[in-house]
Amino acid sequence: MTVDLSKDESARLAALREYRILDTDAEETYDAITRLAAFICDAPIAAVTLVDAERQWFKSILGVAVKETPRSIAFCSHTIQQSDVMVVCSATDDVRFENNPLVTGDPKIRFYAGAPLMTADGHALGTLCVMDYEPRTLTQGQTEALQTLAGHVVAQLELSRRFADQERLSMIMEATEDGVWEWRPDTGESFFSPQWKRMLGYEDHEMPSRSEEWSSRVHPDDVEAATEAFVAHFEQPNSTHHIQYRMRHRDGSWRWWHSRGRASHDRHGNLMRAVGTNTDITAHMQARERTDHLLAVGAALGSALTTGDVAESILTAAMPIFQATAATVALLDAGARTLCTIRLKGIDGEQTESYAEFSIDTPSPLADAVREQRLVIVPSKSDPAEYLVAVPLLAGGRSLGGLSLKCPAERCRDDDQATFLWTLANQCSLALERARLYDNALHEAKIRRQAQDALQESDARKSAMLEAALDCIITIDADELVLEWNPACERTFGYSRAETIGRPLSDLIIPPYMRSGHEHGIAHYHATGEGPVLNKRVEVMGMRKDGSELPLELTAVPIKVGGRTMFTAYLRDLTERKQLEEERERALRAAEERADRDPLTGLLNHRAFHKRLEEEAARVEREGSSLTIVMMDLDNFKFFNDVYGHTVGDDVLRQVAKRLQSICRSYDSIARFGGDEFALLMPSASGTPTSELEARLRTDLDDIVFCPDGHTMNIPITVSFGVAALSQLDMNWHETVRLADERLRRAKTGGAAETEADHVRALMSGRVDGFSMLDALVNAVDNKDRYTRRHSEDVMLYSVMIAEELGLSDVEKHTVAVSALLHDVGKIGVPDAVLRKPGKLTDAEFETIRQHPMMGAIMVSAAHGLEDTLDAVRHHHERWDGLGYPFGLKGEDCPLIARLMAVADAYSAMTTDRPYRKGMPRVIAEDILAAGAGTQWDPKCVQAFLRALKRDEACVAV
Incomplete structure (x- = not known):
């Protein structure tokens, strides 16, 4: 691959200089690599070459x-133009080298x-090459x-460069007067130069190494x-920072430092290191602080008019x-014999016994400084760490007074201080x-000028406020004529200022039907000093120039100027706010409607149903009417x-919802109670017998069918x-809803309309707070395991049979019945998988x-009035032989109500069908009870139950 040198040559030469390898001497460090290259390539000549611009x-x-x-004749000058190995198999056959010397x-x-x-940056510094006297080639290896x-x-070159950089950095750090530091984020460690350590007064082993x-x-x-500045700097690639901050010296004092640094990032933008220098600028900052104080004092003194x-x-x-804890300024009187204190801060009992006046001959630092016109610094008698400092205030060679301070020793012994x-x-x-030389008259004239300036400034502020105010500001006189009309009024009402000044306000912005009230209010104020809208915030209607009305918020204030009465009204246009309020009301009503509706069917939801039920129940109580609840x-x-x-x-639920809406009256309430359940509230329908109402509803809903897409057969919906x-x-x-729900449950399961258990529940719901809640929990267990409620009712029947056979009183039998209904309420905490498991439990x-x-x-103990049932609920799984649970009670140590219920509970469990097994015949169950008498069950209770079964054959039906 060929390298484009047109843009990289200068960078390559810069890299050579960076690696500090412009010297021409060979180095033995590279000889081993050269020999290894010659050996591997079987070549007589091998070299590590470097190429600059000329050689x-x-x-x-x-x-x-x-x-x-x-x-110009170097083979390597061609090699550095590519990134891979260059091989010249025969130099005499290559046009580039056939004439090469x-x-x-x-x-x-x-x-x-x-x-x-x-x-790593892609710059070719030179080559590693091998040569031979005969043409040949290289293998792939x-x-x-x-x-x-x-x-x-x-x-090796990179390592040499780093060693050279490190040596140069060490020399720089040793030579510089500033402190040099380096921080690496990957380890959190810091490096500090010896000068930086000396500047802070630390030895090497005392310097912290981690940033925290x-x-x-x-x-x-x-x-x-400082932290924010450093973090912001570190997040910017290759940026520099300048930060000033204070750091504690080893001697405990605070020193000011100017930190200059640079952050280095890799090509992915990740911070690799930060380096910088710190300069001690404490003297500069103290000088600047003193200068700032002097400038501030000069500015303050320039405006100070009194001593x-x-x-x-x-x-x-x-x-x-x-850092003074006490300070005094005292002036000499006209006779230059008495010092009078005019300002005192802090507590300084060593100055003098009287802070008001004291003689210049009093032996005190302040008196000595004023009398002798010199700076006096003496240790404090009460605290050796503090000094008393006094300096005279001189003018024209004479003392005007003096300044005294009580401050720490290190703040007053410095020449600069x-x-x-x-x-x-x-x-x-x-x-x-x-x-002191101010003339009183001149002073008064200055005060008057200041007052005039303040008045002009006040007028200017008032004018600016009127111009910039967002609210309408109107001023009228006692005759209701407009005196002031700001730009906000022009924008709001459509009248220019020129159109309103001098005109009655009622002709401009007050609707005709309100003008008589406005005039009456003005007259009432003149007569009584009071007004219906004065100094209050009220809402009124106003009128624009075009005759349209707008809502306003009005605040009117009476003002008396020079014996005249004026009124200033502040008016705010409420049009937009009213529109927003109306929009919010509409949105709130829509949101409430959506919140009360089931999104699938459009009917009332569960929450809205109960809300409507409370309203209808209140109406029943108020009007003496009636209400029918249908689940x-x-x-x-x-x-x-x-x-x-x-x-x-x-789709089925929506179809049923539409049918219900079509058959119910307009004032009936229809709700989707949850899942596939619906509920109706039918006011004034209780005069109709329940059976007749059910029949009518069943007839109205009897012909609902559903035909799924792709099917020809209608599926009836019942x-x-x-x-x-x-x-x-x-x-x-609450009990009425529970009763309707219970009747629905019985209708679905084919049970009788009313049972003895229902009578007990109705009786206890009216007597004991919390019974309905507990019975609802039993119902919740029933939803997890249908066996539970039927089982509880059977146990109640069998337990009462045993109680009667044993001759218990009516009160005791009632307690037995209630206990039986609630005895398994604790199963609400048992997982469904365990309750329904058909096999053996782990x-x-x-x-x-x-x-x-x-x-x-x-x-059960949480419900007041059910205390007598606790023994049965807690101990109905104990055994006669003591091997039961939860306490292992034996024999008659277990309460009688629990012992008889254990028999009834076991008989119901054996004879009741479960989803995973058929209930056993009663004869077998009776034999099991008889065999277990005296071991698992109380013999007396077993015998009583078996006698009751024989006497009442109807009670054994399951």
Whole structure:
């Protein structure tokens, strides 16, 4: 492949200079590679050559004694123009070399093969070549080996360059007065030059090496800004930065540094390293700080008109720069014998016992400085770390007063600090003298001019505010004539200012039907000083020039000027806001409607149904009317989804919804209750018997059929119903819904309309808060395992039979019945797969089953009034021989109600059909009970149950 040198030659020569290999001396480092190349290629001559603009020279050569040749005759000058190995099998047959002096003369080269020395940036520095005196060629392996060895030469050159760079960098870092640093993001480590360490006062072993340790030494006020500046700089490829920040010296002081650095990135934009230098600019920053303070003081003093203002400016400038904890400015009186304190900050009890006035002869630093006109610095008596500093304020060779500070020792013993203090004192002295010489009249004239300027500025601000205000601002006089009409009024009402000034406001923007009220309000204010809309924010209607009306927000304020009454009205156009409010209302109503509707059928959803039910129940209570609740369920709907897919199932639901809408009254409420369930709220329909209402609904829905695409046979769609009525006499609408749902369930399963269990549930729902919730949980278990509810009702029947045989009281039998209905409520926590598993349970699965009595007891205990049932719920799986669970109670240690329920529970379990097995004949179940009496079950309870079964054959039907 040929390399385009027209654009790369200058870059290639620059690379030669970068690698510092412009010297012509051979190096033994490369001799091993040269010998290996000659051996592999079986050549008498081998060399490592480098080529610049005019010559070729050798870092290593074998077979001939020559140091360099002109580039014009060098075979290698051709090799560097390509990226792969160049092979000249016969030089005399190659037009490029047939007349070459190296071919026609010594050493009479006939064969040449060279591999370019390519850097990572794609620059050819020279070649690794082999030559022979006879024409020949290279094998594929020799060619590849030659190119590989060329890569080793480049690696050696790169290593030499890095060593040279490192040596040069070390020399630079040793020689420079600045601190040099380097940071590598891949390791998080930093490198610092010896000068940088000395500048911070650290020894080598004390310097942190990681960036996070280093940042902990940066001043807290500078960490965030410095970090952001460094990060922003590192994210920009090959960018430089200049940052100023403070860092703690080893002696604990803060030093200012100016950091200059450069970030290096690879060709993918990833940060490889950052290097830079740090210069100590502490003196410069302190000087600039003092200069800034002096400039600030000068500006403050220039505007200070009183001696108090001058003193305040002195302390404001001096205390921060000296870190003073207390400061005093005192002036000499006319007799130059008494110092009068005019400004005092902090607490300085060592100055004098009286801060108001004290004699110039008082032995104190301030008095000494003023009296002797010199700078006084003495240690504080109370704190050796602090000093008292006093400087006289001089003007024309005489003392005007003095400045005293209490500050840390290191802030007052520096010559620069002393110079700054004298400069500050001189500035303040001039300002004090100027203040004392002010003529009172001149001062008053200046005050008047300032007042006039302020008034003019106020007028200008007022005019600008009127021009820029977004609200309409109108001023009228007591006669209602317009005095001010701002640009916002022109835009809002369509009148120009010239059209309104001097005209009555009612003729302009007040609708005709409101003008009498407006005039009455003005008259009422003049009579009473009050008005219905004054100093309030009210909404009114206004009128534009074209006669159209607009809503406005009005705030009116009365103003008295020179005994005259004026009114300023602030008006804001509410048109856009009203439109937005109306749009929001429409959107809210639409959103509420969407939220209340089932997206598939368009009927009310489950949430909206309950909301409508609460409203209808309230109406029943309020008006004494009635309400019928109908719960509906599509029979075998799962068939449509399983056979034809959910899309067909959705079509069926929509068809049923349309039929319901067609047969119901306009004021009936129809809802999709969930899945394939629907619900109806039918006001004033409770006078119709339930059976008649069900028959009518069944007739109206009887002819619904569905014919899937591609089929000719119609599939009938049948519906099951559960109906319950709500009246003013029975206002528990929650129980009415539960009753309708229960009747629907019985209709779908073919059960009786009402059972003894239903009567118990109805009775307990009215007596015990929380029973309905627990019974609903049993129903939830039923949804997981259809066996559960039928089983609970059977256990109730059998338990009551045993209780009667044992002669228990009616109260005890009632407790037994309620306990039986709730005894398996704890199964709500058992996974479906375990409840329905047909085979033997694993140990872990059986352990899960073992937890349901305790879980049920916890749930039942939460309902007040069911305490008597807890023994049965908790212990109905205990055994007479003590091998039961959860506590292993034995014999009569287990409560009687639990022992009799264990018998009823076992008999129901053995004789009831399950999805995975047929229930056993009752005779076999009775034999099992008899055999287990005295081991698994209480013998007395077993015998009582067997007697009851024989006496009442009807109770054994399953």
